[in-house]
Amino acid sequence: MNFNFSEEQIMIQQAARDYAQRELIKDVLERDATSTFPAQHVKALSELGLMGMMVSPDYDGGGMDTVSYVLAMEELSKIDAGTSVIVSVNNSLVCFGLEKYGSEKQKEKYLKPLARGQKIGAFLLSEPEAGSDATSQRTTAEDKGDYYLVNGTKNWITNANSASTYILIAQTHPEKKHKGINVLIVDKDSPGISLGPHEDKMGMRSSDTHSVMFTDVKVPKENRIREDGFGFTFAMKVLEAGRIGIAAQALGIASGAFERATSYAKERKTFGTTIGNHQAIAFKLADMAVKIENARNLCLKAAWLKDQNQPFGVASAMAKQYAADIAMEVTTEAVQIHGGYGYVKEYHVERLMREAKLTQIYEGTSEIQKIIISRKLLK
Amino acid sequence: MKILVLIGNVPDTTTKIKFNSEKTALDASGVQWIINPWDELALTRAMELKENSAGAIEMVVVATVGRQETEATLRKALAIGADKAIRIDTEPKDGFYVASQLAPVAGGYDLIFAGIEASDYNGAAVGGMLAELLGIHSISSVSGLQLEGGQITINREIDGGSQTVKMTTPLMAIVQKGIAKEPRIPAMRGIMMARSKPLEVIPAIEVDVLTSFESFSLPPAKAACKKVPEDQAKTLIYMLRDEAKVL
Numbered sequence: 001m002n003f004n005f006s007e008e009q010i011m012i013q014q015a016a017r018d019y020a021q022r023e024l025i026k027d028v029l030e031r032d033a034t035s036t037f038p039a040q041h042v043k044a045l046s047e048l049g050l051m052g053m054m055v056s057p058d059y060d061g062g063g064m065d066t067v068s069y070v071l072a073m074e075e076l077s078k079i080d081a082g083t084s085v086i087v088s089v090n091n092s093l094v095c096f097g098l099e100k101y102g103s104e105k106q107k108e109k110y111l112k113p114l115a116r117g118q119k120i121g122a123f124l125l126s127e128p129e130a131g132s133d134a135t136s137q138r139t140t141a142e143d144k145g146d147y148y149l150v151n152g153t154k155n156w157i158t159n160a161n162s163a164s165t166y167i168l169i170a171q172t173h174p175e176k177k178h179k180g181i182n183v184l185i186v187d188k189d190s191p192g193i194s195l196g197p198h199e200d201k202m203g204m205r206s207s208d209t210h211s212v213m214f215t216d217v218k219v220p221k222e223n224r225i226r227e228d229g230f231g232f233t234f235a236m237k238v239l240e241a242g243r244i245g246i247a248a249q250a251l252g253i254a255s256g257a258f259e260r261a262t263s264y265a266k267e268r269k270t271f272g273t274t275i276g277n278h279q280a281i282a283f284k285l286a287d288m289a290v291k292i293e294n295a296r297n298l299c300l301k302a303a304w305l306k307d308q309n310q311p312f313g314v315a316s317a318m319a320k321q322y323a324a325d326i327a328m329e330v331t332t333e334a335v336q337i338h339g340g341y342g343y344v345k346e347y348h349v350e351r352l353m354r355e356a357k358l359t360q361i362y363e364g365t366s367e368i369q370k371i372i373i374s375r376k377l378l379k
Numbered sequence: 380m381k382i383l384v385l386i387g388n389v390p391d392t393t394t395k396i397k398f399n400s401e402k403t404a405l406d407a408s409g410v411q412w413i414i415n416p417w418d419e420l421a422l423t424r425a426m427e428l429k430e431n432s433a434g435a436i437e438m439v440v441v442a443t444v445g446r447q448e449t450e451a452t453l454r455k456a457l458a459i460g461a462d463k464a465i466r467i468d469t470e471p472k473d474g475f476y477v478a479s480q481l482a483p484v485a486g487g488y489d490l491i492f493a494g495i496e497a498s499d500y501n502g503a504a505v506g507g508m509l510a511e512l513l514g515i516h517s518i519s520s521v522s523g524l525q526l527e528g529g530q531i532t533i534n535r536e537i538d539g540g541s542q543t544v545k546m547t548t549p550l551m552a553i554v555q556k557g558i559a560k561e562p563r564i565p566a567m568r569g570i571m572m573a574r575s576k577p578l579e580v581i582p583a584i585e586v587d588v589l590t591s592f593e594s595f596s597l598p599p600a601k602a603a604c605k606k607v608p609e610d611q612a613k614t615l616i617y618m619l620r621d622e623a624k625v626l
Binding site for chain 1: 451454455458561562564565566567568570571573574
């Protein structure tokens with residue numbers, strides 16, 4: 001068993017860390033306050049190759065493994081999860097799905113610009129009345145011979161406005177239930193697509209989240225991924241992989257808050273000594289460190305299984321559930337350690353706490369992850 | 380045109396420095412090694428020059444003197460964009476030793492970049508010594524370097540202002556902060572390509588070691604901060620004059 005990272009993995013980790021600590025940090029508070037999309041950062045992250053880092057170089061990607069992806073996601077998320085979610089969705093939902101299941105023609109046309117980061121992708125699964133319950137899709141893709149006619153509404157779509165390419169899950173044969181669901185590649189500028197207002201979120205405020213309405217949108221048949229009815233399998237497989245990205249994001253939020261809390265505990269003095277010398281604070285930090293280490297190991301294990309082409313669905317569910325839950329706990333404690341300072345924006349930890357909350361909700365809530373884990377146990 | 384960038388392998392600038400029990404050498408356990416920050420800026424500028432040269436600069440080579448563990452640092456330089464790396468396989472014992480090891484491989488370059496000093500021992504010697512051994516011009520404290528045709532325009536920070544100097548190749552430019560805005564972060568593609576770029580290992584030559592380190596000591600711990608209440612400005616002035624002796 002080898003716990004050492006390769007030279008390349010360390011270089012990727014450092015590259016992501018350098019970018020986050022040098023650039024993302026500069027305007028993260030302002031973007032959080034104004035809910036501004038980090039267009040320039042996305043451009044720079046594309047130039048660094050982080051927007052399609054796991055895609056094969058044959059399709060203009062970075063050709064990196066999932067372990068490297070976890071390392072990079074952790075570093076970006078320590079500073080700015082609102083930006084790292086854009087990276088995560090593009091990499092592990094959109095690019096991963098296209099590369100694994102798309103046709104050569106689809107990869108050539110859609111995957112390459114996404115892997116280069118010239119375009120951004122979005123994954124459209126959730127609906128007003130169907131989140132993790134993906135079988136209850138109400139958005140329809142009616143088979144019209146040469147094309148599908150799409151009608152319906154998708155909710156909570158990350159990158160909805162900034163994306164050019166949508167990966168859409170929609171129902172074609174309601175009578176077949178989940179076996180009637182299709183996955184279509186949709187150009188965002190297709191006639192009939194409109195966006196709801198920018199969601200005013202609690203955290204991750206610089207990512208652009210909207211609902212997307214489809215009214216008689218024509219999608220060419222050639223934009224369907226795989227065979228008729230493949231959509232549900234596609235969504236489940238892609239979410240398995242996506243969870244690793246969000247787990248690593250939650251890990252980064254936790255470790256970012258922990259680093260801030262630790263350095264604050266070394267500086268802040270009460271009763272004649274640094275607060276880190278008070279056992280009440282020291283033990284908090286110890287508890288936080290153990291949780292983070294566990295979360296990191298779960299993330300890396302899931303990533304490693306994926307890299308070894310072994311089943312990783314349960315491992316990624318465990319990583320996501322645990323990392324998200326401890327991100328909430330660790331960030332809450334980080335605010336507590338900071339006291340009053342923790343409650344104001346300047347010290348970042350209140351923002352990290354707001355960001356942590358979303359990791360327990362999106363790409364499958366913690367409860368959904370427990371369903372996935374327990375079903376496997378009880379099979 | 381070919382550029383050589385000298386690369387030093389130094390402890391990360393946030394390293395907590397410890398020495399061996401005899402206090403004659405750094406205790407390198409647990410140390411994270413990085414490219415010497417000035418060298419990293421030099422490499423960044425070399426890459427910018429190459430990219431803007433429309434093919435006139437064919438190659439940027441990096442060279443270091445060090446054992447195998449320094450290869451991670453060299454591969455980072457390759458990931459940033461250098462075309463080839465050279466490692467001279469020996470301990471970098473002192474400035475003259477390092478310059479002498481580099482001299483046999485540093486010939487034939489039009490422009491050589493050296494950082495003004497290394498952030499570990501701050502010797503600030505290798506660049507000048509190597510230029511002397513190669514018999515080429517050198518210029519220090521370079522904080523800007525432009526290349527047009529064969530002509531090199533250099534900006535130097537000097538006491539109370541700056542100086543612009545025109546130079547010709549071959550040239551050793553000993554660079555400081557300002558030579559590039561910020562060190563370049565390697566892109567994924569560069570990291571991947573670094574695997575297949577040449578990293579040549581060259582045996583060391585016989586050179587006398589002219590210095591030996593007798594002992595190291597850490598700077599005294601920072602004294603506790605003294606707080607002066609805001610209504611006692613006079614006390615502060617006296618303290619600055621009589622205790623700190625800065626006025």
